[in-house]
Amino acid sequence: MRLLKLVPDDTNIKFLKWRVPFFVVSGLLIAASWALVLTQGLNLGVDFVGGQMIRTTFTQEAEAPVAEMRESIASLGYGDPIIQRYGAPNEASIRMKLPEGADSKPELANEMAEKITSRLKADHPDVRIDGVDSVSGKVSGELFRTGILSLLFAMIAISIYIWVRFEWQFGVGALFALFHDVSLTLGMFALTQLEFDLNIVAAILTIIGYSLNDTIVVYDRIRENLKKFRKMPVPELLDLSVNETLARTVMTSLTLLIALIPLVFFGPTSLFGMTAAIVLGIFVGTYSSVYMAAPILVWAGVKSDSFVPTESGIDRQERIARGEV
């Protein structure tokens, strides 16, 4: 049986030749992402801003009657709801600010949820209330802080690990690649205005882990080749290493994608944001380990003898004594 080969043997793609244009493009993408995040903002869910979220499914109708719902709920006098379709067309989420004073009197929030759901049921007997989330400002603030902190800690902890296992240049490279991946993912959420909640933080941490997975495989090969080919110029050596690991990179990204894509399209609606983020992260993470993490080593100044054990003064004196120097 002839086996499938996704990447031909002995590829010799000059990845590093294009490193400057790729860095410019990536830099622009990072800048654009942050510009989007700062101008458009993220569509933060109730996890992070507090408020109430009611998820509904219309079991008999093909499409959730969004406009009608908006009007009907607005007439209750709690202000305008944010109503969005999510997942299937017959599913909609309703987002409300918690009523004034609900932080000290939680029954006000209950009352609002009760009124909204009974109004919905009166208007549409087929509506199914899938869930009600109600998060006070205090809790959402804490969730937001711990979310940001966990992202920062993860990036730092992982970079330190790589620094210890490899060399500081590799730690810097990995940190930069991570920054690139996280920025682009955030940019995607700012662009699409998909809801950004706790699950997305989990997704981003996963992307960090995965992107690093990829980067480390490339780095591991670079380290091996640095020991093997001491005379080879660094850019050439990096190209060789990326080419040697290319088959694995493509294969792994592909298996991950085919495992995850069914979950994006056929999985439960509430996982859509999370799985979509991870799928995007796989593309971005693969790109960054090839085009960011490796080339950055040239600028960070990885030497051909980075992993050659350094000679102590005594060794050298002995060699001088033996007349070798």
Next chain:
Amino acid sequence: MLDFPTWKKAWLWLIVAVASLAALPSIFSLANTRWPDQLPEPMVNLGLDLAGGSHILLEADGSQVAGQRLENMEENVRGLMRNAEPRIRIGDVSTRGGRLSFILDDPSQIDRARELLLPSINGNGLVREWDLAVEDGNRIILTPTTQGVNKAVSDAMDSATEVVRKRIDALGTREPTIIRQGETRIVVQVPGLQDPEQLKALLGQTAKLEFKLVDQSALPSDVAQGLAPPGSEIFPYVDTSAFAGSSIAVKRLGGIRGDNLTGAQQSFDPQTNEPVVNIQFDTEGGRRFAKLTTENVNKPFAIILDGKVLSAPNINEPIRGGTAQISGGFTVEAANQLAISLRSGALPVDLKVIEERTVGPDLGADSIKKGMIAMGVGTLLVLLLMVATYGRFGLYANVALVLNVLMIIGIMAILNTTMTLPGIAGLVLTIGAAVDANVLINERIREERKRGRKVVQAVENGYKEASRAIYDANITNVIAATLLFFFGQGPVKGFAVVLVIGVITSVFTAVTITRMWVAGWLRKARPADLNI
């Protein structure tokens, strides 16, 4: 390297077998088949997002405990000084600024007063609960210590957790989880609960019942303006009462609290047919209630629940039987709820709902079905791709992958962890990542063959060289997942748990187990070339 002694093989198979067998009950139950009762039943819990149900986070106000404590101390001090022989007269009692101060009419009694107070300020002797200072020779100032307040809050939260548990048990729901979280929070999770409103109403009620004498000297016009005579305080009537909207002045001290209850039932007043709550006191409570009513016949006393007056009936005759009836314009439902709350005891501190998540049961079932289908499709595609790419080696990887999934579920069942919706995503991700180890190994073997190594040498190098990258890559994943676990909440924690377990089992199955199979095949078949 490719040498596997029999004992090692036996161990590996034993681990795989135990972990996979442990997965069976969970898989059976997901498929809605009954697992035989007589067999052990380790189970993966389904999170609320899959099973449906309510998650409620309650928070107490620590300063309320401190205030309550100050009030108790004031009563305690008055009692001690009054009962002293000879009596110590005190005056100018104040609780302003969170501390208790009072002056002694006779400064020479200061040392006796200090002695009397000693047991109270030292609490149980482990931590000093109050600091005592003397000012101007005759003023005693008691300041609560931080440790004392912390201990009081912690004790209050412990008993609040117990009260919450009793009340939820009274609802008859199955397997609720009630856990104290941090200093002042309680997490309540009730799987399958259809109506969280009832639960919240029950937990929102402190059920602090007080009987206080009405201050008849208070002028109605002053009370309406919120001005109470010295020694009295003003409480509003409950909204359900006939006097809703008005207030009443009651004496601050000398009342009794509705502790010491042995029972409470909802019933109907025989005369008015109105829903009421009957309560029974224990001996101590009955004695105090009898004393209060005997000393104050023909005076009105107010029945106060959670700071609101239910009613203020006249005491027609001493009540000695240890039972009483509470009315207050209740509905049957409200009276029933009050009865449950009184039976389970008052909350020592008010609890507020600061986070609530409810998932309908239909959605949970839907999510499981969709998640399982998507997972099945994804896994099938991965399996096909692996065989198409690596042939025999892909097949080994696939069997290892299936064992890996079984082991993850099995270990989760043994540890009794919770599977959540993001956990399913974690499982899918692990499936993707698990084959990565085999991809790395197999690609490396291809390379080694290309460089002209002999079959056994190529396989050996493949496993050895790839392992380094596999370990490094997986450790970073563990770092990310650990942070997720410590910072994440609820379902996200479930995701982290699956990831960590998945990383460990996938390294085990993808590296160690496949190596055992490959080694066995090489020894038996002695192939001259590899189709990889």
